[in-house]
Amino acid sequence: MASVEIVSIGTELLLGQILDTNSTYISQKLAEIGVDVFFKSSVGDNETRIENCIRQAFERADIIIVTGGLGPTVDDVTKNAVVKVLGKRLFLNEKILEKIKNNFKHRGVSMPESNVSQAMIPHGAIIIDNELGTAPGLLINHNSKIIILLPGVPREMKAMIENNVLPYIKKHYHSDKSEIIKSKVLKVFGMGESMVDAKILDIFKSSSNPSIALLADTTEVKIRLTAKAKDEIFALKLIAPLEKDIRNRLRDSIFAVDDETMEYVVAKLLLQSKLTISVAESHTGGFISHKLTNIPDSSKYFKRGIIAYSDESKVELLKVSPEAIRLFGAVSKQVADAMADGVRRIANTDIGLAVTGIAGPSGEREGKPVGLVYIAMAWKDSSICDEYKLKGDRILIKEQTAQLALDVLRRYLLKMQNVK
Amino acid sequence: MASVEIVSIGTELLLGQILDTNSTYISQKLAEIGVDVFFKSSVGDNETRIENCIRQAFERADIIIVTGGLGPTVDDVTKNAVVKVLGKRLFLNEKILEKIKNNFKHRGVSMPESNVSQAMIPHGAIIIDNELGTAPGLLINHNSKIIILLPGVPREMKAMIENNVLPYIKKHYHSDKSEIIKSKVLKVFGMGESMVDAKILDIFKSSSNPSIALLADTTEVKIRLTAKAKDEIFALKLIAPLEKDIRNRLRDSIFAVDDETMEYVVAKLLLQSKLTISVAESHTGGFISHKLTNIPDSSKYFKRGIIAYSDESKVELLKVSPEAIRLFGAVSKQVADAMADGVRRIANTDIGLAVTGIAGPSGEREGKPVGLVYIAMAWKDSSICDEYKLKGDRILIKEQTAQLALDVLRRYLLKMQNVK
Numbered sequence: 001m002a003s004v005e006i007v008s009i010g011t012e013l014l015l016g017q018i019l020d021t022n023s024t025y026i027s028q029k030l031a032e033i034g035v036d037v038f039f040k041s042s043v044g045d046n047e048t049r050i051e052n053c054i055r056q057a058f059e060r061a062d063i064i065i066v067t068g069g070l071g072p073t074v075d076d077v078t079k080n081a082v083v084k085v086l087g088k089r090l091f092l093n094e095k096i097l098e099k100i101k102n103n104f105k106h107r108g109v110s111m112p113e114s115n116v117s118q119a120m121i122p123h124g125a126i127i128i129d130n131e132l133g134t135a136p137g138l139l140i141n142h143n144s145k146i147i148i149l150l151p152g153v154p155r156e157m158k159a160m161i162e163n164n165v166l167p168y169i170k171k172h173y174h175s176d177k178s179e180i181i182k183s184k185v186l187k188v189f190g191m192g193e194s195m196v197d198a199k200i201l202d203i204f205k206s207s208s209n210p211s212i213a214l215l216a217d218t219t220e221v222k223i224r225l226t227a228k229a230k231d232e233i234f235a236l237k238l239i240a241p242l243e244k245d246i247r248n249r250l251r252d253s254i255f256a257v258d259d260e261t262m263e264y265v266v267a268k269l270l271l272q273s274k275l276t277i278s279v280a281e282s283h284t285g286g287f288i289s290h291k292l293t294n295i296p297d298s299s300k301y302f303k304r305g306i307i308a309y310s311d312e313s314k315v316e317l318l319k320v321s322p323e324a325i326r327l328f329g330a331v332s333k334q335v336a337d338a339m340a341d342g343v344r345r346i347a348n349t350d351i352g353l354a355v356t357g358i359a360g361p362s363g364e365r366e367g368k369p370v371g372l373v374y375i376a377m378a379w380k381d382s383s384i385c386d387e388y389k390l391k392g393d394r395i396l397i398k399e400q401t402a403q404l405a406l407d408v409l410r411r412y413l414l415k416m417q418n419v420k
Numbered sequence: 421m422a423s424v425e426i427v428s429i430g431t432e433l434l435l436g437q438i439l440d441t442n443s444t445y446i447s448q449k450l451a452e453i454g455v456d457v458f459f460k461s462s463v464g465d466n467e468t469r470i471e472n473c474i475r476q477a478f479e480r481a482d483i484i485i486v487t488g489g490l491g492p493t494v495d496d497v498t499k500n501a502v503v504k505v506l507g508k509r510l511f512l513n514e515k516i517l518e519k520i521k522n523n524f525k526h527r528g529v530s531m532p533e534s535n536v537s538q539a540m541i542p543h544g545a546i547i548i549d550n551e552l553g554t555a556p557g558l559l560i561n562h563n564s565k566i567i568i569l570l571p572g573v574p575r576e577m578k579a580m581i582e583n584n585v586l587p588y589i590k591k592h593y594h595s596d597k598s599e600i601i602k603s604k605v606l607k608v609f610g611m612g613e614s615m616v617d618a619k620i621l622d623i624f625k626s627s628s629n630p631s632i633a634l635l636a637d638t639t640e641v642k643i644r645l646t647a648k649a650k651d652e653i654f655a656l657k658l659i660a661p662l663e664k665d666i667r668n669r670l671r672d673s674i675f676a677v678d679d680e681t682m683e684y685v686v687a688k689l690l691l692q693s694k695l696t697i698s699v700a701e702s703h704t705g706g707f708i709s710h711k712l713t714n715i716p717d718s719s720k721y722f723k724r725g726i727i728a729y730s731d732e733s734k735v736e737l738l739k740v741s742p743e744a745i746r747l748f749g750a751v752s753k754q755v756a757d758a759m760a761d762g763v764r765r766i767a768n769t770d771i772g773l774a775v776t777g778i779a780g781p782s783g784e785r786e787g788k789p790v791g792l793v794y795i796a797m798a799w800k801d802s803s804i805c806d807e808y809k810l811k812g813d814r815i816l817i818k819e820q821t822a823q824l825a826l827d828v829l830r831r832y833l834l835k836m837q838n839v840k
Contacts, residue, residue, distance in 0.1 A: 014457040015601065016447030017633070017644070019439055023462075027436030037434045038469060042443075042460035049458055056476065181435065194492050194524075194554075198532040205494060213432065213465075214493055216573060224437070279727075285713025286706025289727045293705025294815055296781050304733045307699075307709045307725030309718075313767065317724065317737075347733065361716050392552075395714055 002173040004030055004037045005061035007053055009068035009078050010152055011044035022067045022157055029161055033170055034180040034228065035063075045069060050081035054147070058085065062145050063169065068152030070135035072114040078149060079138075083122050086142050090120040096127065100134045128164045132156045139168065179228040182235035186246060187256040188221040189407050196221045199249050203242065210239050218396060219403045220255075252411055262406045267295035269413035277409070278304040278347030280318055280339040282330065282356040283373070285309070287402045304347040308339065318342035318354075329368060331356050333385050336374035340385075344378045351412075352378040355405050357390075359397045371397055375405045377412060384408070422593040424450055424457045425481035427473055429488035429498055430572060431464035442487045442577055449581055453590055454600030455483075465489060470501035474567070478505065482565050483589065488572030490555040492534040498569060499558075503542050506562050510540040516547065520554045548584045552576045559588065599648050602655035606666060607676040608641040609827050616641045619669050623662065630659050638816060639823045640675075672831060682826045687715035689833035697829075698724040698767030700738050700759040702750065702776040703793070705729065707822045724767040728759065738762035738774075749788060751776050753805050756794035760805075764798045771832075772798040775825050779814045791817055795825045797832060804828070 006023045013020055023040050030037055039060060043053045050069070057064045069078030083090055097119035104111040118135045121127065128137030128148075133156040138149040148165055150157045188196055193216040197204065200223070204212050210227040225242055229235035247254055256265050270277060279289045279302075289305030292298060306317050311330055314320040320338040328334040336356050344352025357373030364370050369389070376385035386408070390400050426443045433440055443460050450457055459480060463473045470489070477484045489498030503510055517539035524531040538555045541547065548557030548568075553576040558569040568585055570577045608616055613636040617624070620643070624632050630647040645662055649655040667674055676685050690697060699709045699722075709725030712718060726737050731750055734740040740758040748754040756776050764772025777793030784790050789809070796805035806828070810820045 013444075014447055014460065015451045016444045016449070017603075017646075019441060019444050021439060024433075024436045024439050027434055029436075031435045038464065038466075039473070040434065040460075040462035044458065046458075052480070053459070060472075183435070183437065192527070192529070194532040194535050195529065197493050197534055201534070213495060214491070215432065215438075216491075218575070224432070226435070281706070281725075283713075284710070285718070285722070286701070286709030286725050286727065289706030290704070290710050290818075293703075293727075293729070293779075294818070296814060298705070299729055299783075302705070303730050304737065305701075305706050305725070305727030305729070306737075307706065307713075307727070309713065309725070310723050313724045316766075317726075346736075359713075363719075394716060398710075398714070 002035060002062035002169070003060075004035055004063045004065060005039045005041065005057040006037060007057055007064060007066045008040070008042045008152075009045065009050060009066060010042075011046075011075075013042045014044045022152065022154060025154070025158060026065055026067070026161060029166060030169075031181040033166060033174075034178050035169060035173070045075045045077060047077040047081045047084075050078060051084050054082055054085045058142070058145060058147075063173070064145070064147040065150065065165070066147065067150045067157055070118065070149060070151045072112065072118055072134070076117070079120065079122075082140075082147060082149065086122065086140065086147075088122040088124075090122055092116070093119050093121050093127075096121065096136055099136075103134050128160050130156055130160070132159055137164065139164075179230055180232065180235065181226060181228055182232050182239070183224055183226045184236075184239050184243065185258050186223040186225070186243065186250075186254050187260070188223065188250060188253050189219070189255045189262065189403065191221060191250070191253050192216075193221050196223065196250070200246055203245055207242060210242055212242075219400055252414060255407065255410060261291075262403055262410070263291040263294055266406050266410050266413070267292065267298060267301065269410060269417065270301035271297065273413055273416060275351055275413070275416075276301050276303055276349040277351040277353060278302075278306075278343045278349040280306045280308060280343035280352065280354040282308060282314070282339070283359040284355050284357075284398050284401050284405075287398050288353065288355065288405050291402055291406065303349050304343070306343055306346075314339065318346070329365070331358055331368055331372055331374065333374055333376075333387065336376035337378070337383060337385050340376035340378035340383060350379060351409070353405055353409055354378075355401050357388075357397070357401055359394045361394060373397070373401050373404070375401070375408055377408055379412075422455060422482035422589070423480075424455055424483045424485060425459045425461065425477040426457060427477055427484060427486045428460070428462045428572075429465065429470060429486060430462075431466075431495075433462045434464045442572065442574060445574070445578060446485055446487070446581060449586060450589075451601045452603075453586060453594075454598040455589060455593065465495045465497060467497040467501045467504075470498060471504050474502055474505045478562070478565060478567075483593070484565070484567040485570065485585070486567065487570045487577055490538065490557075490569060490571045492532070492538055492554070496537070499540065499542075502560075502567060502569060506542065506560065506567075508542040508544075510542055512536070513539050513541050513547070516541065516556055519556075523554055548580050550576055550580070552579055557584065559584075599650060600652060600655060601646060601648055602652050602659070603644055603646045604656075604659050604663065605678050606643040606645070606663065606670075606674050607680070608643065608670060608673050609639070609675045609682065609823065611641060611670070611673050612636075613641050616643065616670070620666055623665055627662060630662055632662075639820055672834060675827065675830060681711075682823055682830065683711040683714055686826050686830050686833065687712065687718060687721065689830065689837065690721040691717065693833055693836060695771055695833070695836075696721050696723055696769040697771040697773060698722075698726075698763045698769040700726045700728060700763035700772065700774040702728060702734070702759070703779040704775050704777075704818050704821050704825075707818050708773065708775065708825050711822055711826065723769050724763070726763055726766075734759065738766070749785070751778055751788050751792055751794065753794055753796075753807065756796035757798070757803055757805050760796035760798035760803060770799060771829070773825055773829055774798075775821050777808075777810075777817070777821055779817045781814060793817070793821050793824070795821070795828055797828055799832075
């Protein structure tokens with residue numbers, strides 16, 4: 001199978017003014033039809049450097065997909081650079097010029113002179129119509145390799161990829177031996193990257209298809225299983241036994257699959273169990289309730305949230321005893337317990353979830369450092385409360401607390417489901 | 421001045437599974453100190469291809485910044501590839517190993533064997549401490565060029581760029597002839613992109629340094645002014661008159677500058693005015709309170725948040741009259757007003773802010789479509805309430821409501837400040 005190099009052109013990419021979403025999109029689409037991208041390059045609007053970049057790409061790839069630099073300004077030099085590499089010249093194509101002129105006429109303006117450059121193309125190039133803009137795409141054969149030039153405007157580029165480039169590559173490079181790439185992501189909470197690695201190291205090492213990759217995020221670890229196979233069904237068949245093996249080892253620590261979020265999983269469990277919940281938050285300031293209410297139909301399980309930031313509000317709104325706050329402090333197991341129990345009683349829900357902690361940067365006290373967090377959960381018969389010592393800035397401590405609290409809830413709901 | 425090539429490593433980049441935000445961030449930071457990035461490359465977790473990429477980078481750049489592939493797994497082969505190019509070998513660094521072990525100890529677990537690889541470094545490398553993770557960064561001199569290896573985890577990479585890489589490059593590569601690029605972003609709320617465009621079109625067309633770019637986000641429009649000059653002071657002098665002109669036309673619609681968020685601006689105004697606030701939320705589910713408590717010292721102005729999702733909770737917690745809900749519905753001007761007034765009285769704060777609305781996808785009623793939102797604000801003498809008809813999915817409606825509510829608060833606080 002052919003290999004591809006993607007070249008993104010534009011000084012704004014090198015200044016960090018825009019994210020290169022184009023090459024990410026093209027990579028995804030190529031992966032789906034089983035085409036390998038081995039390199040991506042970005043280069044500014046500089047003819048010599050573009051030329052060098054393209055020359056280099058011809059050395060290491062079979063198909064080169066170039067985006068950007070096809071506009072009408074003096075900055076747009078992609079075609080000039082490419083024809084130098086190919087040893088060709090640009091000629092005016094009357095048909096394309098006519099199309100561009102019509103495009104402007106349609107908008108009620110006459111074509112600026114500078115747009116003539118968009119109708120200049122090398123002999124032998126296959127023209128890719130641009131339904132959404134003025135610059136046509138070009139596909140050029142060269143020494144049994146191909147180079148494809150596309151505009152940098154995402155929607156114009158995407159339409160050409162879908163309608164022209166992918167069908168062309170499938171037709172000319174697809175063989176019975178071609179394989180697609182299919183990924184499945186298992187999301188792990190409550191275990192670090194190296195811990196996950198240690199638990200599945202032997203699978204990791206022994207498996208090449210599917211291949212396994214670990215990605216650590218701020219609050220989770222993703223295990224990505226990527227299979228190559230002749231179609232999606234076969235790919236999923238390759239993934240299944242590996243997934244089973246990994247699930248046997250990591251158990252409940254795997255909380256979600258692919259794009260599922262923690263709150264989505266918790267919401268699903270709450271809806272299935274028909275249990276209701278209320279939340280009392282201190283340092284997370286409403287973030288847990290926000291997450292729980294991001295899911296459609298959340299009013300079926302979420303009833304009330306109390307953000308009790310001050311001591312008085314904990315006493316008045318949640319019926320925490322002033323003595324508990326005086327004796328143990330607002331950030332304590334005793335107060336967390338009382339908050340969870342209080343909110344559950346007041347809201348009359350099955351579950352009460354509460355957090356109290358110090359998000360920083362100020363608020364540190366003797367024996368109570370920034371990052372000290374208590375998470376409590378109360379239900380009819382009983383309650384639990386755990387202490388955590390978290391690291392990071394204010395936002396990160398809020399985020400970690402919210403995920404931890406939702407995970408406590410998730411594990412409880414799973415257990416209830418298994419008891420039944 | 422030196423030129424930089426950024427190399428991003430990770431197969432997930434070539435499969436289009438993640439966006440390369442790291443290289444965009446690094447590009448931005450380098451542009452700010454006037455360092456040119458001429459090329460970016462991305463390559464997968466393949467030792468030979470990484471080696472080729474790095475070799476190539478050494479041919480065309482003075483400084484090579486590599487991110488990713490420093491993790492503890494067998495996939496992480498960046499260092500192996502780099503030392504091949506440099507003709508060096510990796511040795512165990514006991515000090516780093518000790519640090520990594522302590523990092524795990526602190527979390528109450530012992531270090532997995534695989535993490536030893538993160539303590540392997542070549543002789544002569546300058547070690548960049550990783551305060552937020554286990555893999556140290558490395559800076560290596562080679563034939564009067566330098567190569568810098570950084571972890572791919574964004575927050576770890578960012579800290580190293582800020583604290584170590586930028587100071588190093590400034591110190592060793594800055595010359596008198598260097599031109600720096602300085603951008604300033606004016607953030608606009610409450611006006612669409614084409615409205616902003618129409619208001620500043622003539623400035624837009626006549627200015628080349630600073631250049632002007634418009635970027636539309638979900639809830640705001642950014643106006644980016646980018647100046648080239650010999651230093652930051654000169655660049656800011658170029659930007660100042662243009663900024664003044666734009667501010668004269670857009671007035672209070674410009675709510676923030678650069679990376680400032682709406683909640684940051686509101687928090688600053690609240691702290692300056694020494695006013696306190698409480699929040700009653702329905703469909704935003706705690707999102708407004710979450711934003712208001714993201715800012716350090718928020719306990720000085722934020723006292724209580726009530727998430728009254730159900731009708732009963734509006735009555736019980738906020739003293740909204742059941743008649744108002746029955747007559748006008750929970751999503752109505754009357755109930756929004758009562759919520760704002762209720763939360764202000766109960767929390768005994770200067771300001772009460774309340775929102776009620778239909779975030780969808782369900783919950784639509786006769787005359788009350790998804791996206792119908794009321795935002796009310798009550799203070800001692802008076803109150804205001806506005807109706808909005810928002811578009812978008814559930815999350816977007818929550819986001820827009822939160823920004824609108826904070827903007828109502830911002831404009832009120834600005835007016836109070838000007839009255840004084």
